[in-house]
Amino acid sequence: MINVNTLLDTATDCLRFVTEFFEVISQSAPHIYHSALQFTPKLSIVWRLYSKHMHSQAARVVTGIPTSWDSCTASAGVAAGVPCAAWSPCGQSIVAAFGNTVQVQDSTILQRTSIFTPPSQLSQGTCHPALLTFSPDGCRVACSYK
Numbered sequence: 001m002i003n004v005n006t007l008l009d010t011a012t013d014c015l016r017f018v019t020e021f022f023e024v025i026s027q028s029a030p031h032i033y034h035s036a037l038q039f040t041p042k043l044s045i046v047w048r049l050y051s052k053h054m055h056s057q058a059a060r061v062v063t064g065i066p067t068s069w070d071s072c073t074a075s076a077g078v079a080a081g082v083p084c085a086a087w088s089p090c091g092q093s094i095v096a097a098f099g100n101t102v103q104v105q106d107s108t109i110l111q112r113t114s115i116f117t118p119p120s121q122l123s124q125g126t127c128h129p130a131l132l133t134f135s136p137d138g139c140r141v142a143c144s145y146k
Helices: 002-026 031-039 044-051
Strands: 085-087 093-100 101-106 110-117 131-133 141-145
Touching: 002 031, 002 044, 044 101, 044 110, 085 131, 093 131
Parallel strands: none
Antiparallel strands: 085 093, 093 101, 101 110, 131 141
């Protein structure tokens, strides 16, 4: 039986690998082995699974290989501006104001995971989220309205 956590960790690591090296791989698939794996963090699951498939005559990085993945950068276009937003302490979620709603999004794929509307007494007026923040453990979101 496959451990669900191991499977999820592997899928997450593979997503980070593809996100990080998409541009070079999309230009030349063999660069998965020629350069992308060369710069993959040594503690990553992708490195442990696939480094043995690199050719010995491939380039060798002597210094500068990260030990873990850095933060992932992504962007998304929205019709209207975003007046306020915040990253979760773990970096896995973004909370942002859209109109009078507050949305929590997965920071890797920029997909909405939750949406919150203001209490009914606030939604009658023209109030909008003014300040957003995560709790230190990243489990709760606080929002003030103006």
